[in-house]
Amino acid sequence: MKISREVKTAVLVISGIVLFIYLFNYLKGENLFDSNITYFTKFEYNALDTSSPVTIKGNTVGKISSITYDYESGQTIVGISVDKRLKFSKNSTVRLYEVSLMGGNALAIVPAEEGDQAQKGDFLPSEIEPGLVKSLSKNFSGLSSNLDGTLKSADSLLTNLNRVVVDDSENGLKAILKELNATLKGFKSLSYSINSLVVKNDENISSILENFKTVSQDLTQLSAELKAANLGESVAKLDATLASMNTLMAGLEQGEGSMGKLLKDDALYNNLEGATKEMEALLRDIKLHPKRYFRILSKKEIPYQEPKDQ
CATH class of the missing domain: 1.20.5 (Single alpha-helices involved in coiled-coils or other helix-helix interfaces)
Structure with a gap:
C-alpha cells in the first residue's frame, strides 16, 4: 500500500x-x-503567574497550573500541580512569599502535622508572608522622618562650615590657612638654610662621620679585648676577695683572732696601754740616768727613782 x-x-x-x-x-x-496531582487555594488578589514555582522546604515540587478569577467571591483561585509522590495533610497551608528583591513571587506548601491526607482537587488554606519591600513601605514614614532629621542636621553642618569658610576674622578659616601658609614658608626657608649649611660643611660632616666610624671600631676592638681578657673571671675573683674581706671583717667584729681580741678585749687593751706607759717611763729614765744602765759609764750602782716631772 x-x-x-x-x-x-x-x-x-x-x-x-x-x-x-x-x-x-x-x-x-x-x-x-508523569501525572501530577492538582490542588487549589484562594487569595484576595493575584500576585502570581503560571511560571511561579511551588516549593516545600525550599525545594521545587511543582508549578501553578491555573489562575482564575471567581466573580462571585471576588477572590483569585490558584491551581497548583505537584508531584504525586508528595504526601501532606489537607490542613497544610499554602504560603505566598517574595522570591527576591528584584520581584517575583512563589508558593510554598507548609505541611501540617495533623489532619487527613490531602486529595486531588482539595482546597488548601492560604496565607501571605510579608516581604522585605512591603515591610519597608510600611515603615517608610518612620524612615522618612529620620531621613528628614538627618538632612536637617547635614544642612546645619554645611551652613556652619560655610560660615567658618567665609569668616574674615582672626579666628576664621582664612586667617588660619594664612598662618599655616606662613608657617610652611618658614619651614621651607629653614630647610633651605639647613641644606645650605650641610653643603658648606660637607667636608666637616664627612670628617665627623669618619671619626665616629674610627671610634666605633676602637670600641669594638676594646670590647673584643675585654672579652678575651676574661673580664667575667676577674669580676668573679674580685667578688670572692670581697666575700673573704667581708668574712674577715665579720670575724674582727665578733672578736675572733688576735686582731679581733685586740679590738674587742678591753683587758688586753689596758695591758698594752700599761706596757706602753712602762716602756715610755723606762726610755725616759734611760735618757735621764744613762749611768744607771750602762756600767761602763759608772761603776757605782745608782738606784731607780721615780722622776719628779711626769
Missing part, C-alpha cells in the same frame, strides 16, 4: 507539533509522562 505525500506531510507536521509541545514543557520543568 502506497502512502501519499499528503499523509506523510501531515504525519510530519503532527509529530513536529507534539515534539515542540514536549520540549516546551520539558524546558519549563514539566514531564508529560
Whole structure:
C-alpha cells in the first residue's frame, strides 16, 4: 500500500507539533509522562503567574497550573500541580512569599502535622508572608522622618562650615590657612638654610662621620679585648676577695683572732696601754740616768727613782 505525500506531510507536521509541545514543557520543568496531582487555594488578589514555582522546604515540587478569577467571591483561585509522590495533610497551608528583591513571587506548601491526607482537587488554606519591600513601605514614614532629621542636621553642618569658610576674622578659616601658609614658608626657608649649611660643611660632616666610624671600631676592638681578657673571671675573683674581706671583717667584729681580741678585749687593751706607759717611763729614765744602765759609764750602782716631772 502506497502512502501519499499528503499523509506523510501531515504525519510530519503532527509529530513536529507534539515534539515542540514536549520540549516546551520539558524546558519549563514539566514531564508529560508523569501525572501530577492538582490542588487549589484562594487569595484576595493575584500576585502570581503560571511560571511561579511551588516549593516545600525550599525545594521545587511543582508549578501553578491555573489562575482564575471567581466573580462571585471576588477572590483569585490558584491551581497548583505537584508531584504525586508528595504526601501532606489537607490542613497544610499554602504560603505566598517574595522570591527576591528584584520581584517575583512563589508558593510554598507548609505541611501540617495533623489532619487527613490531602486529595486531588482539595482546597488548601492560604496565607501571605510579608516581604522585605512591603515591610519597608510600611515603615517608610518612620524612615522618612529620620531621613528628614538627618538632612536637617547635614544642612546645619554645611551652613556652619560655610560660615567658618567665609569668616574674615582672626579666628576664621582664612586667617588660619594664612598662618599655616606662613608657617610652611618658614619651614621651607629653614630647610633651605639647613641644606645650605650641610653643603658648606660637607667636608666637616664627612670628617665627623669618619671619626665616629674610627671610634666605633676602637670600641669594638676594646670590647673584643675585654672579652678575651676574661673580664667575667676577674669580676668573679674580685667578688670572692670581697666575700673573704667581708668574712674577715665579720670575724674582727665578733672578736675572733688576735686582731679581733685586740679590738674587742678591753683587758688586753689596758695591758698594752700599761706596757706602753712602762716602756715610755723606762726610755725616759734611760735618757735621764744613762749611768744607771750602762756600767761602763759608772761603776757605782745608782738606784731607780721615780722622776719628779711626769
